[in-house]
Amino acid sequence: AILLAAAAAAAQVASSGALLGAASVAAGILTGAPFPGLVAAAAPERIGTARAGAWASAGDHLGAAVGAPAALLVMLPAWGLRSSLLVLAAARACSALAAASRAR
DSSP: OHHHHHHHHHHHHHHHHHHHHHHHHHHHHHHHTTHHHHHHHHOOTTTHHHHHHHHHHHHHHHHHHHHHHHIIIIIHHHHHHHHHHHHHHHHHHHHHHHHHHHHO
């Protein structure tokens, strides 16, 4: 009985790890997918794609550097996990819509 419980626990951990890994890969792809469109939309002919890509990358890094501590120190204590995730998902959706409309 103990071996069965240990095997069941190991299977559950392995499956949750695989699910977490798959979710992480999907999140990375979905997060990075709009980047080329954002660069193309932000690249007027006078500055070129390379410089626009550099600015977009710098903005991405700045957002990560500011956003992570803000989420940890402000959003989570004030709103909790569920509300914080909903706010972030809404902000991401608005960002994607704005990028899509600008890319046209």
